[in-house]
Amino acid sequence: xxxxxxxxTIMLGELLLKAGVITEQQLRAALTEQKKWGGKLGSLLVDxxxxxxxxxxxxxxxxxNLPRVDFEGLVISAEAVQNLEADFAEQHQVLPISFVAxxxxxxxxxxxxxxxxxxxxxxxxxxCKVQVAIAGEKALAVxxxxxxxxxxxxxxxxxxxxSTEQAMEFTTPLGDKMVSADEDRFMVDEKPTPAAKPxxxxxxxxxxxxxxxxxxxxxQVLKVVVELLMxxxxxxxxxxxxxVDQ
Numbered sequence: 258x259x260x261x262x263x264x265x266t267i268m269l270g271e272l273l274l275k276a277g278v279i280t281e282q283q284l285r286a287a288l289t290e291q292k293k294w295g296g297k298l299g300s301l302l303v304d305x306x307x308x309x310x311x312x313x314x315x316x317x318x319x320x321x322n323l324p325r326v327d328f329e330g331l332v333i334s335a336e337a338v339q340n341l342e343a344d345f346a347e348q349h350q351v352l353p354i355s356f357v358a359x360x361x362x363x364x365x366x367x368x369x370x371x372x373x374x375x376x377x378x379x380x381x382x383x384x385c386k387v388q389v390a391i392a393g394e395k396a397l398a399v400x401x402x403x404x405x406x407x408x409x410x411x412x413x414x415x416x417x418x419x420s421t422e423q424a425m426e427f428t429t430p431l432g433d434k435m436v437s438a439d440e441d442r443f444m445v446d447e448k449p450t451p452a453a454k455p456x457x458x459x460x461x462x463x464x465x466x467x468x469x470x471x472x473x474x475x476x477q478v479l480k481v482v483v484e485l486l487m488x489x490x491x492x493x494x495x496x497x498x499x500x501v502d503q
Contacts, residue, residue: 269298269317269371273308276316283307294480295498299368300394304476310393317370318391326354326366326392328400337363340383343405349375350394352401361385368394399468 270284279287279302287301294301303310318325337356340363346352349372355364363385367375370389380387392400402408487494 269369272320273302273313273316276320278308278312278316293494297394303395310395314391314393321370321391323370324390326390326397328392328396333400333404338404340385341365341379345382346401346405350397350401351375351379352392352397352404354390355388356385362388364388364390366390366392366397366400368392368397395468 270279270288273279274281274284283302283305287298287305287307290296290301290305291298299313302308303313308316314325317323331354333352333354334356336358337353340353340356341351350368352366353363354366356362361384363379363383365376365379365387367389368391370376370391376387376389379385399408483497486492487497
């Protein structure tokens with residue numbers, strides 16, 4: 258966690274500018290939208306098509322020097338998930354994805370690994386040494402609903418035993434190798450060849466893209482409705498933003 262700790266005060270926009278994945282003009286546009294509507298900057302940048310979620314995650318992974326999680330082809334054991342309650346996981350958008358009981362080591366996927374307060378709280382609640390990996394916000398939300406609430410998006414995957422000493426694999430910031438939770442640090446291993454998908458079976462990423470398109474349409478409709486309600490004096494923009502940011 259030393260890399261994330263060193264970036265405690267660095268803002269998301271600064272990280273993305275440094276990574277070269279957005280321009281200053283795009284950042285200003287997103288910040289204007291955030292001031293107007295509230296919400297998270299990363300989500301706004303994705304919704305405004307300035308970058309996709311995968312690029313956002315890769316950039317943060319590289320800048321913070323933390324591994325990123327690819328849920329495509331990843332099997333998460335019930336033993337890992339049971340380390341955190343469903344309400345806590347959904348409220349803070351965190352998901353345990355690997356647990357080595359013998360070492361009390363828990364790997365947690367987060368969309369914002371800079372939130373060290375949540376990392377500390379997870380360590381206190383579980384009594385585990387917590388390792389953090391970065392996941393896309395939308396992909397993470399979908400996976401949390403699947404693992405805790407049974408909203409299943411079936412994905413063909415190879416089995417991974419997360420309760421033993423076997424390695425748990427993640428994509429490194431470089432994107433072309435895998436990272437495993439081994440000993441007290443992440444070790445680099447060769448990336449395995451992905452299993453072939455059966456014909457006609459939509460992958461997790463394909464389903465996620467369809468969900469993102471549906472969400473964007475819903476957001477557009479919501480904005481129109483909210484603007485109309487504000488014009489009619491039902492509430493002010495500040496009141497709306499305060500409720501959204503809660």
